[in-house]
Amino acid sequence: MQQRLTPKRLAIVEVLAGASRPLALPEILELGDGLAQSSVYRNLVVLERAGVVHRIVTAEASRFELAEELTGHHHHLICTSCGMVEDVPAASGLEASLADAVTPVEDATGFRTKTHRIDLVGLCKNCL
Amino acid sequence: MQQRLTPKRLAIVEVLAGASRPLALPEILELGDGLAQSSVYRNLVVLERAGVVHRIVTAEASRFELAEELTGHHHHLICTSCGMVEDVPAASGLEASLADAVTPVEDATGFRTKTHRIDLVGLCKNCL
């Protein structure tokens, strides 16, 4: 099982690269052109396994964005009213405190942290 | 539209109160006894609107836990291998740094933060 970088896959990656926030499937279908829904889903799975895209699950639907290795580590603003998700760059002080906080938890639980997610949940400018 | 605290609703709350992690629906059905699936869903919506339970959306299904006002603020360990979710109490130093980090973001974006989520993503003891 080896995989190709087909034009379709490239198109999906480019659509995601052009966005400043995670995209839901209908958005990918619109922005990319002439993509079949099922193929997009299939390709997103492939790309996810390849570590190229990352899936974010929200209440209504999944959203997809390029993996952090490609976009830089960041966090999300999530609007509870309209469902908007926006990227914000990670603050370095915060990352450091998080690293400090993680260690004792790992020791206590045997959990091995690979990455983390920090989401700020509230209302966006438009929904205030 | 006013609502009652029926035995069924109480049963759901008690099941959630007895767990140390967010539960998926099948788990609630097993632990609670004689509950109909649709009624549990409906009651969870009611309880969610009442601010008693909180819904967490994962890749496979929704999970539910008591609201933080009742359980204390905490974060989650999420295992990417088996889907397990476990609660961890929030570290106070971390909360403080997060508060510091949030302010400039709010100023820059006009976003109003109501709450936040911090998830540690990795592998649990059993899946290591």
Place this chain on the structure above:
DNA sequence: CTTTCTGCAAACGATTTGCAGCAGC
């Protein structure tokens, strides 16, 4: 009685999958 709750079964919507044809190597 009127309103809310319940269970059942049917409906729904996002995602997945089976299949047959096409394209890359």
Place this chain on the structure above:
DNA sequence: GCTGCTGCAAATCGTTTGCAGAAAG
């Protein structure tokens, strides 16, 4: 040719909803 990719339509699965009866006030 063999293997992987694609689109279409059908299937799947968690969740929601319509309905008629039961329970609460």
